[in-house]
Every structure is written in C-alpha cells, then in structure tokens.
Amino acid sequence: MHETGVHASTGTASGRSFVTGLRCLRCGTHYTLNAVEYVCGCRPNTGSDMGTLDVEYDYAAIAAALTPEQVQADPDPSIGRFWPLLPIDRRSSLPPLPVGGTLLLPVARLRAEIGLRHLFVKDDGRNPSASFKDRASAIAVARAQEAGRPIVATASTGNAAAALAGQAAAAGQATVIFVPKTAPPAKIAQLLIYGSTVLAVDGSYDDAFDLCMAACAEFGWYNRSTGYNPYMTEGKKTVSYEIALQLTAAGVAAGGAPFAAPHAVFVSVGDGCIIGGVHKGFKDLLALGWIDHMPRIYGVQSALSPALYNAWRAGDEVPQPVRATTRADSISVDAPRDPIKALNAVRQSGGAFVLVEDAAILQAMLPLARLGAVFAEPAGATAYAGLLQAWCDGLVQADETIVVINTGSGLKDVRAAMEVTGDVRVIAPNLDAVRAALAL
Ligand SMILES: *Cc1c(COP(=O)(O)O)cnc(C)c1O
Numbered sequence: 001m002h003e004t005g006v007h008a009s010t011g012t013a014s015g016r017s018f019v020t021g022l023r024c025l026r027c028g029t030h031y032t033l034n035a036v037e038y039v040c041g042c043r044p045n046t047g048s049d050m051g052t053l054d055v056e057y058d059y060a061a062i063a064a065a066l067t068p069e070q071v072q073a074d075p076d077p078s079i080g081r082f083w084p085l086l087p088i089d090r091r092s093s094l095p096p097l098p099v100g101g102t103l104l105l106p107v108a109r110l111r112a113e114i115g116l117r118h119l120f121v122k123d124d125g126r127n128p129s130a131s132f133k134d135r136a137s138a139i140a141v142a143r144a145q146e147a148g149r150p151i152v153a154t155a156s157t158g159n160a161a162a163a164l165a166g167q168a169a170a171a172g173q174a175t176v177i178f179v180p181k182t183a184p185p186a187k188i189a190q191l192l193i194y195g196s197t198v199l200a201v202d203g204s205y206d207d208a209f210d211l212c213m214a215a216c217a218e219f220g221w222y223n224r225s226t227g228y229n230p231y232m233t234e235g236k237k238t239v240s241y242e243i244a245l246q247l248t249a250a251g252v253a254a255g256g257a258p259f260a261a262p263h264a265v266f267v268s269v270g271d272g273c274i275i276g277g278v279h280k281g282f283k284d285l286l287a288l289g290w291i292d293h294m295p296r297i298y299g300v301q302s303a304l305s306p307a308l309y310n311a312w313r314a315g316d317e318v319p320q321p322v323r324a325t326t327r328a329d330s331i332s333v334d335a336p337r338d339p340i341k342a343l344n345a346v347r348q349s350g351g352a353f354v355l356v357e358d359a360a361i362l363q364a365m366l367p368l369a370r371l372g373a374v375f376a377e378p379a380g381a382t383a384y385a386g387l388l389q390a391w392c393d394g395l396v397q398a399d400e401t402i403v404v405i406n407t408g409s410g411l412k413d414v415r416a417a418m419e420v421t422g423d424v425r426v427i428a429p430n431l432d433a434v435r436a437a438l439a440l
Contacts, residue, residue, distance in 0.1 A: 018062050019087050022053040022230060025340040030056075038228050045228070046213055048307070048335045049318045053230035054280075055087050059287045068258035068290055072245065077101030079135060079238040085284055086139065087234045093142040097170035099134040100238050102126045104246035104403070109371040114391065118252070118401040120262075121384075122243055123374050125409030129190060131330075131377075132236070132274060132407040133163035139235035140224040141167040147222070151176055154224035155212035157205045157270070157330050158187030159408055164224055165194035176221060178208040184329060184413040204324075206334045226273045227337025233277045240265075240281025243403055244291055252401050255292035259285065262295045263400035264351070266390070268382035268407055269299040270331035272308055272342025278405070279345035295403075297351040298395070299342060300386025302326035302358055307336050309353040312346060327358045327416060330379035330408060352395060354386040361385045362420045365410065375410035375417070383407070 022031045024040035031040075031053070040051025066084045074081035078098035083091040105121045127134035137160065144152045153176040154164050161177040168175045177191055181200035191198045201208040209225060216223040226232055244259035252260035261282060269275050278297055285291040301309045305324035311317075321335040336342065346353055356364075361378050364385035368374050376384070383404045390396050410417050427433040434440070 015089050017087055017089050018057050018065070018084050020056045020058050022055055024051045025054055025344070026051045038223065038230065046210060048321065048337070048339050050228065050337065052227065052338065052340045054341070055230055055234050057085065057284070059284075063288055071241075079138065079235070082238055082241050085241070086238075087231050088139065088142045089146055093146050094138055095141045095167040095171035095173075097128050097138075097167055099127055099138040099167075099235075100242060102242070104243060104250070105372065105374065106250065107372040107374075110367060113367065113371050114388070115398055116387075116391065116396065116402055117399055119387075120247070120250075120401075120403045121368070121372055121374050122239065122246075122403055122405045124239065125374070125376060125380060125406050127163070129159070129163045129166040130409035130412060131159035131163060132239070132405070133160040134167065135238050135277075136160065136226070136232035136235035136273070137163035137167045137224065139231050140164060140222070140229065141171050141173050143231055144173060144222045145171060149222040150174060151219075151221040152224055153177070153212055153216050153221040155179070155205065155209040156226075157332065158183040159330055159412065160224070160226060161196070161198075162187050162190035162194075165191045165196040168196065169194040176215070178212040178215070180205050180208050182329070184415070186412050186414070204334060205332065209337065225337070226271045232273055233280050233338075233341060236274050236277025237281030237284065239405065240278050241285065244282075244285055247401065247403075257292040258290050260401075261285070261291040261293055262403045264296045264298060264396055265403045265405065266298045266300060266354075266383045266387045267405045268328070268331050268379050268386070269301050269308055269342060269353070270305065270333040270336065270379070272299070272336045272338035272345075274405075274407060275299045275345045276338050276341025279341065279349060282349075294349050297345045297349040298386060298390055299346050299351070299353045300382050300389075301353060301355055302328050302331060302361060302382060303355050304358055305332050306355055307333065308339060308342050309355050311339065312343060312353040317343070326361075326378075328361050328378035328382050329413070330377065331382060352390070354389050354393075354395075356382060356385040356389055360389070362416065364388065365417060365420055368406070369410070374406050376406045377408040377410050377412040378416045380406040380408045380410075
C-alpha cells in the first residue's frame with residue numbers, strides 16, 4: 001500500500017465533500033481525491049477483474065456536520081438530506097428531480113400469507129424513473145456537473161440509462177447511452193423521451209459495456225457505467241440509510257443506537273453494484289454509531305445468470321463469466337462488473353447468495369402484487385423469490401425483521417407481467433356476456 005498524490009483537504013461546510021480518498025479493493029493502494037477517476041491500474045480495466053475502488057470518508061467530520069436528529073427532522077425525504085455522506089461538494093449539485101425517499105411497506109397480507117411477522121418491502125420502483133438506479137444516476141450527474149463534464153455516457157441493461165436520462169433532463173446535462181437492442185421497449189422509450197442520444201447495440205449488455213468504455217476513452221466522456229465508476233455505490237447506499245430511518249419510525253428496536261437495522265436484507269444481483277451499495281450504507285451507519293449491527297445481506301440471482309452465486313459457492317474472488325439468458329433483463333449479466341463489493345457484502349455480513357429459477361421469479365410477481373400491492377419488474381420480484389427460497393431453506397426466522405428491496409417497477413416490462421397473469425378476457429358490451437363470463 002502506498003499514498004498517491006498530495007493529501008486533499010476535506011469536510012467543510014464551504015463547498016468540499018467529506019471524501020478523504022479512494023482505496024483499491026484488489027491491491028489496497030490509496031488514492032487521494034481526484035488522483036484517480038474510475039479504477040486502479042493494478043488490473044485490466046474491463047470484465048470481472050477490475051481494480052474496483054471504494055470511496056472513503058472522514059466520519060468524525062461528518063458526525064460533526066450531521067446528527068441523526070438533523071436527518072430525521074429534514075423535511076426533504078430525498079437523498080439530499082444525507083449529503084455529507086455523499087461524494088459531492090454541495091447539496092445543490094444534485095439534479096432537481098428528487099431521488100429516494102421511497103416507501104417502506106409493512107405488507108401485512110404478505111406477512112400473514114408466508115408467516116414472516118416483520119417483513120417489509122422497500123419499493124424503489126417508486127423513484128422518478130421507476131427504478132433503484134436513480135440513486136446512482138443522481139450522483140453521476142451531480143459529479144459531472146461539479147467537474148464541468150459536457151457529456152455523461154453509460155452502458156446499461158436499461159434502468160441505469162433511463163435513470164441517467166431523467167436526471168440529465170432535469171439538470172440539462174447531455175448524455176450518450178449504450179443499451180442492448182433487446183432492452184424492453186418501455187426502458188428504451190424512457191431514454192428517447194428524456195432526450196438522450198441512444199445507441200442500441202446489436203449485442204449483449206456486456207458488448208454495450210465494452211463499447212461504452214472504448215467510446216469514453218476515445219471521446220473523453222464521463223463514464224457512469226456500473227462497477228467501473230466507483231461513485232455509483234455511493235448513491236446506491238442511500239437505500240440503507242432510508243431503511244434504518246424508516247424501521248426506526250415503524251417502531252423497530254434500535255438496541256440503544258439512534259436508528260434500527262433489520263436482521264436481513266434481500267436484493268437481486270446482476271453486476272453486484274446495488275448489493276455493494278446496500279452493504280456500504282450500513283457500514284457507514286455503523287462507522288457513525290447510528291446502528292448497532294450489520295444486517296445479513298442476501299444476494300439473489302437467477303439460475304440463468306449465476307456468475308456471482310457461482311463465485312460465492314466456489315470461494316472465488318473473480319467470477320467466471322457465464323452466458324446469461326434470464327428473462328429478468330436487469331440482472332442478465334455475463335461478467336459482473338462489481339464482484340468484489342458484491343462478494344464482500346455477502347461474506348462480511350454473514351449473508352448468502354440465493355439462486356432462483358426464472359419460473360419462480362415470474363411467479364413471485366403475483367403475491368408481491370396481489371398481497372403486497374407492489375408491482376415489480378422481474379428483476380425486482382427476484383428478491384422476493386429469493387426470500388421465499390431462503391425461508392424454505394431455514395436462512396431466516398419468523399420473528400426477524402426482514403427487508404426485501406423491489407428494485408424496479410413492473411411498468412418497465414408489462415409483457416413479463418402478462419406472461420404470468422394470462423391474457424385479459426374480452427367480452428361483448430352487454431350483461432349476458434358478464435353473466436356468461438362470470439358464470440352468474
Ligand atoms: C440494475 C438492477 C438490478 C441489479 O443491480 P446490480 O447492481 O447490477 O447488481 C436489479 N434490479 C433492477 C430492477 C435493476 O435495474
């Protein structure tokens with residue numbers, strides 16, 4: 001380990017972030033702020049073996065600038081209320097399209113159905129572009145604007161791009177977006193309507209990712225791509241802050257700390273950035289003394305996109321690429337781009353990776369909607385399918401506080417929903433037809 005560059009000053013109310021630097025999670029090299037942009041040079045900068053960086057903070061300075069009471073009293077429910085914990089110099093740099101502050105639903109009918117007494121669903125399909133990815137894209141646009149970067153680019157299975165397009169529209173930021181041409185039409189429509197420059201790649205998400213990397217290197221664009229841009233974790237971690245605040249408000253015991261932490265969190269996993277963010281958020285809260293324990297974090301993958309599950313089972317540090325074919329497009333990933341943070345999240349929290357079949361993912365959409373009133377896209381319902389599997393396997397207990405994160409709205413992919421519901425019944429416009437249809 002060695003220091004690179006000069007020591008940056010941090011943590012003031014006068015327009016500097018509280019970031020102290022970045023650390024490579026492969027080789028341990030520490031970089032001062034702005035000494036490195038995306039990844040450490042200790043590895044090739046693509047695929048599953050990148051020198052992923054973790055953003056580090058001055059927690060003592062943050063604690064002096066922000067108290068739990070201040071966070072609770074802030075009338076703004078969006079991620080801006082956590083700004084000293086974010087890698088931005090000013091709260092006002094966040095785009096004027098508020099992100100986060102999504103509902104934590106107590107889902108009483110789901111609890112009764114499956115027998116988990118303290119189950120909650122964090123519905124991140126309620127973000128402005130209808131997915132969890134808004135949390136990261138807000139940070140991408142804020143950082144690009146603070147640095148005066150004219151163009152932000154990203155590769156995406158669809159949601160990260162839609163989130164970037166929306167945040168960019170709010171902030172007046174130009175974007176170039178690379179998606180596989182097979183992305184669901186609703187996601188592509190979001191990109192087009194928000195005014196992004198959209199390039200639909202005749203290939204997989206992994207092809208789009210590599211092309212975006214090459215284009216950013218060639219044309220000097222700011223690259224938001226997941227796993228490669230270390231700051232995306234820092235937006236995604238805000239979900240954990242909100243979970244802790246909301247469980248506290250719901251009366252869950254905090255064990256003497258200001259905020260309550262759940263026993264277990266379930267989240268679907270593709271590249272592994274969201275699960276790494278969930279872990280980082282709870283690590284921050286522990287560092288501040290705002291919660292009293294780390295929840296067990298469960299990463300759920302489709303059996304048709306199992307690269308991180310496989311690596312976890314085998315005890316590997318670097319996942320072997322797979323040929324991903326899952327119907328849950330948002331988690332269909334050959335070579336996960338954020339494997340270190342994802343594997344650390346599960347291993348260091350005492351959680352597990354859980355594998356579910358695509359049929360179970362699609363079936364999970366039904367109880368989630370009919371008993372929980374949460375309409376999830378397949379990748380969102382994957383987390384709930386994983387909870388059901390874990391409950392069967394004895395990984396969770398009936399009296400534990402459990403949070404399932406829905407990462408995307410079902411309106412993102414209505415064809416998947418119709419696959420499980422079957423087609424709608426069409427009738428003639430008269431009462432006899434109603435009687436016949438309902439056997440009345
Ligand atoms: C991106 C995404 C995921 C997976 O997140 P990773 O960071 O790739 O693991 C899960 N669900 C939805 C809806 C997503 O958009």
